[in-house]
Amino acid sequence: MSAFNAIGxxxxxxxxxxxxxxxxxxxxxPGCGDFGVLKSLKxxxxxxxxxPEEVLTVTGIGCSGKLNSYLDxxxxxxxxxxxxxxxxxxxxxxxxxxxxxxxxDGDGYGIxxxxxxxxxxxxxxxTYIVFNNxxxxxxxxxxxxxxxxxxxxxxxxxxxxxxxxxxLSLSLxxxxxxxxxxxxxxxxxxxxxxxxxxxxxxxAHVDFLTQCPTWNKDARQYVPYxxxxxxxxxxxxxxxxxxxxxxxxxxEDVLNEGTVLTxxxxxxxxxxxxxxxxxxxxxxxxxxxxxxxxxxxAEWERSYDLLERHT
Amino acid sequence: MSDDxxxxxxxxxxxxxxxxxxxNFAKALMRSGLHVFTHRHYPSRIxxxxxxxxxxxxxxxxxxxxxxxxxxxxxxxxFARNPQEEAYYGxxxxxxxxxxxxxxxxGGIIVYDEGLVSEEDVEAINLEERAEENNWHVFPMDLRGLxxxxxxxVMRNTAGVGVTAALLExxxxxxxxxxxxxxxxxxxxxxxxxxxxxxxxxQEEYEFEHDLRAPTGEHESExxxxxxxxxxxYGAIDAxxxxxxxxxxxxxTDVFTILTQNFPDMGGISEQVEDEVAAAALxxxxxxxxxxxxxxxxGGGFALMSEPLGLAEMTETPIVLVESMRAGPSTGxxxxxxxSDLEFVLYTSQGDSQRVVFAPGNIEEAYEQTRLAFExxxxxxxxxxxxYDQKLSGENKNVDVEFFDREPAPDLGSTLTEEELKEAAHxxxxxxxxxxxxxxxxxxxxxxLPGQKGGRYLATGNEHSPVGHIEEDPxxxxxxxxxxxxxxxxxxxxxxxxxxxxxxxFGEEDAEYGIITWGSSQGAVxxxxxxxxxxxxxxxxxxxxxxxxxxxxxxxxxxEGVDEAMVVEMNATGQFRGLLQKELGAYxxxxxxLLKFNGNPFEPAEIVEGYEVNVADEDREPTAQVRIEPAAxx
Ligand SMILES: Cc1ncc(C[n+]2csc(CCOP(=O)(O)OP(=O)(O)O)c2C)c(N)n1
Ligand code: SF4
Ligand SMILES: [Mg+2]
Numbered sequence: 014m015s016a017f018n019a020i021g022x023x024x025x026x027x028x029x030x031x032x033x034x035x036x037x038x039x040x041x042x043p044g045c046g047d048f049g050v051l052k053s054l055k056x057x058x059x060x061x062x063x064x065p066e067e068v069l070t071v072t073g074i075g076c077s078g079k080l081n082s083y084l085d086x087x088x089x090x091x092x093x094x095x096x097x098x099x100x101x102x103x104x105x106x107x108x109x110x111x112x113x114x115x116x117x118d119g120d121g122y123g124i125x126x127x128x129x130x131x132x133x134x135x136x137x138x139x140t141y142i143v144f145n146n147x148x149x150x151x152x153x154x155x156x157x158x159x160x161x162x163x164x165x166x167x168x169x170x171x172x173x174x175x176x177x178x179x180x181l182s183l184s185l186x187x188x189x190x191x192x193x194x195x196x197x198x199x200x201x202x203x204x205x206x207x208x209x210x211x212x213x214x215x216x217a218h219v220d221f222l223t224q225c226p227t228w229n230k231d232a233r234q235y236v237p238y239x240x241x242x243x244x245x246x247x248x249x250x251x252x253x254x255x256x257x258x259x260x261x262x263x264x265e266d267v268l269n270e271g272t273v274l275t276x277x278x279x280x281x282x283x284x285x286x287x288x289x290x291x292x293x294x295x296x297x298x299x300x301x302x303x304x305x306x307x308x309x310x311a312e313w314e315r316s317y318d319l320l321e322r323h324t
Numbered sequence: 325m326s327d328d329x330x331x332x333x334x335x336x337x338x339x340x341x342x343x344x345x346x347x348n349f350a351k352a353l354m355r356s357g358l359h360v361f362t363h364r365h366y367p368s369r370i371x372x373x374x375x376x377x378x379x380x381x382x383x384x385x386x387x388x389x390x391x392x393x394x395x396x397x398x399x400x401x402x403f404a405r406n407p408q409e410e411a412y413y414g415x416x417x418x419x420x421x422x423x424x425x426x427x428x429x430x431g432g433i434i435v436y437d438e439g440l441v442s443e444e445d446v447e448a449i450n451l452e453e454r455a456e457e458n459n460w461h462v463f464p465m466d467l468r469g470l471x472x473x474x475x476x477x478v479m480r481n482t483a484g485v486g487v488t489a490a491l492l493e494x495x496x497x498x499x500x501x502x503x504x505x506x507x508x509x510x511x512x513x514x515x516x517x518x519x520x521x522x523x524x525x526x527q528e529e530y531e532f533e534h535d536l537r538a539p540t541g542e543h544e545s546e547x548x549x550x551x552x553x554x555x556x557x558y559g560a561i562d563a564x565x566x567x568x569x570x571x572x573x574x575x576x577t578d579v580f581t582i583l584t585q586n587f588p589d590m591g592g593i594s595e596q597v598e599d600e601v602a603a604a605a606l607x608x609x610x611x612x613x614x615x616x617x618x619x620x621x622x623g624g625g626f627a628l629m630s631e632p633l634g635l636a637e638m639t640e641t642p643i644v645l646v647e648s649m650r651a652g653p654s655t656g657x658x659x660x661x662x663x664s665d666l667e668f669v670l671y672t673s674q675g676d677s678q679r680v681v682f683a684p685g686n687i688e689e690a691y692e693q694t695r696l697a698f699e700x701x702x703x704x705x706x707x708x709x710x711x712y713d714q715k716l717s718g719e720n721k722n723v724d725v726e727f728f729d730r731e732p733a734p735d736l737g738s739t740l741t742e743e744e745l746k747e748a749a750h751x752x753x754x755x756x757x758x759x760x761x762x763x764x765x766x767x768x769x770x771x772x773l774p775g776q777k778g779g780r781y782l783a784t785g786n787e788h789s790p791v792g793h794i795e796e797d798p799x800x801x802x803x804x805x806x807x808x809x810x811x812x813x814x815x816x817x818x819x820x821x822x823x824x825x826x827x828x829x830f831g832e833e834d835a836e837y838g839i840i841t842w843g844s845s846q847g848a849v850x851x852x853x854x855x856x857x858x859x860x861x862x863x864x865x866x867x868x869x870x871x872x873x874x875x876x877x878x879x880x881x882x883x884e885g886v887d888e889a890m891v892v893e894m895n896a897t898g899q900f901r902g903l904l905q906k907e908l909g910a911y912x913x914x915x916x917x918l919l920k921f922n923g924n925p926f927e928p929a930e931i932v933e934g935y936e937v938n939v940a941d942e943d944r945e946p947t948a949q950v951r952i953e954p955a956a957x958x
Contacts, residue, residue, distance in 0.1 A: 019744075036774035065780060066779070067850050087774035090784035091785060092785050102569065102613070104609070106611075106615040107773075109794065110613065298591040314589070315730075320548045
């Protein structure tokens, strides 16, 4: 018998269930791309058969971090840059949970960059959505790791001298097994990509272009966008690392020239998830550890039985 | 400084197997019926990597290193480095012998490996002359040759143990048994041969003129030899902790390693992660999902844990962190003990601290207080921290095996089941009032776990409403803040009224002079107080473990009962004395500090001397490398 009966529950799911019945209303600015992420999750979750209480949404700090205030699941709004280590551990403690981590480009590619690299490397079975608005939104418009070179802000008054970080390429090199980019302005694609990411067994990274009309006024609104799978101009194999790498590079290059490329970039269905790898070496229990604390028949090992080595 | 004790020091290069040899010898002494205590001196790299381990053995209980020692087994340094840079490093091989002489007591024994150090080197350090002056008994033995003859050169430690046993007139039985446990086949055979050969050769070659013999004793029940790190790890296991995340850093690595090695067989999970921010955040995440989780580090790594620690406070996520202090600031002296992270551990992270901090003073306390830390963390949904240091981490002591014979306590405290959640308060939309100040008891609002039916809520590091939404309303703020702080009050009450005190008292109850210490300095202070009382003074002592919440009542009582008190701690600024004055708001004119921060723990004699300088002869300066900070107004 499980102590977590919301998990795996079979029933009709209404997308309204993911909207908090009482306050709060989203406080994002009108026209903000963050609404697009919220909407795509509300659509995707019921479609993949998930109920609100079997999902744990873990966010960082930023405008993006407010996601789980407006998405009615179990939520953990953590600290700036640290959503991934919190999310990873929750997944290890109870692998049956559907874990979604999310945060901004500053949060995930800047201050939390180390966690991003290692979470991808370890291929934790979770979805990671980066709200990429190429700016620090919440702190009022400073240059972020993905802001274009030359981007002017109060902290880079003469224009940024730095080349932007390449999120897709970094993700690939680090080891993520599902990598996609979508945009708030393309809700249909966004929903489909989020569904695939949730269903993928491994670290699924979605770089989600979310326009920030308040602080990133000179930036494009990510229209028009091109879906690299649908356009005849692009042809590459998303299961081929080298081809994916090349396509990612081009996508990152042209974004700052005004061409918004989106779509699936890399999928590796064969790579075992971290949960599987850790079980294979005998370092993760077969059954969810979290269940054990509710099992009245569980036999708890004692240090008393380890003392032979000390006598 | 009694002579009914053996303090055996084995010295050599840091790769010479000193650790395992001393561990086994200590066990042999323990099995023979003695109480043992070990102290490890780590190599200081610049000087070439010499190390020693000291084993103190006596019929009575021992819980501190002694003053000096009385038996040196110097193995030479087979890993001596940089011979071409002689001018700077000097001769390495001789150093385990030459550098250990200062603390050898009068009448002590020296065994050194004449197969490794040359006659000229020995002459150059004036060993003969010094031995005569101090009445030392010197036994040069070709340990290397002996080992080579019957086995391999690395077995010279065994030869050294054989010589030791012969000189102390110890039986070989326990040593042989321990060897048989650790090895087999040809290796065992060779080692046994070397042991016996060394034993017999010593008996044949030398007339024994020394007085020192192995003390004898008897244990009433079976004993286990274990370290402070073992005790912390075992306390965690028995508290039902099955998740640890960490990043290596001396000396905390020991606890991390012990649990990592044990967890796979216990269905537990260990994660070595990218940095300490992640490590602490993982502990928070695992606990949030329903597992008893911990993390830890030493100074620098713990600094990186500040923000996740604050997150645990604000989201009321139970976690246990351990902090193993070493000499600071910054990288400081990585392998040397110090008690200088107290203020840091109490207050690090933004906002008002809402945590529990225990500083165990010995190995039994390390076990007890780790268990307690888990229990309180999960009952009250608050981070608990065990602060200890390099000394307690690595020292070994015999403990009654029965001490560990107790029920495990995996209970999740104030966590609800799905059944209980049905009865709990929810808002109109069905969200669980996880942070419900109206129904809280002792400030504790029950928690749910993700995946449970009917328990959905938001955890956030922002100030929040009862269901967890970000909320800056002033009334809500005050309610929530007061509720969280109320937990600390309730914990204090529980510690005062419902549990045995975590403070350890010793000395003469009605004494008018007090000595106060905390954490791992306990053993040396206990012994010093004993000696002072034996010498006709009247002194009492307390070793404090509750750092937060602070045992105000107990210490007020202690200080009311004495005219003066000396606070003994291993740091340069008197951090615990400061805490005492902050918490009690008085007694400044009663308190003197005895401080030591040279990288070595206190020896009992230094504390005795501190007392003498302070009380009997205020004009004298202490001879040891300690500092006295007089009372306010003096
Ligand atoms: C350790 C720490 N440093 C700085 C901040 C201040 N801060 C909050 S959000 C943020 C950046 C937000 O940018 P991003 O992560 O891209 O999220 P967005 O608001 O754009 O969604 C910063 C610097 C903080 N909360 N914590
Ligand atoms: S500041 Fe930008 S990112 Fe933040 S809510 Fe407004 S539009 Fe969205
Ligand atoms: Mg941003």
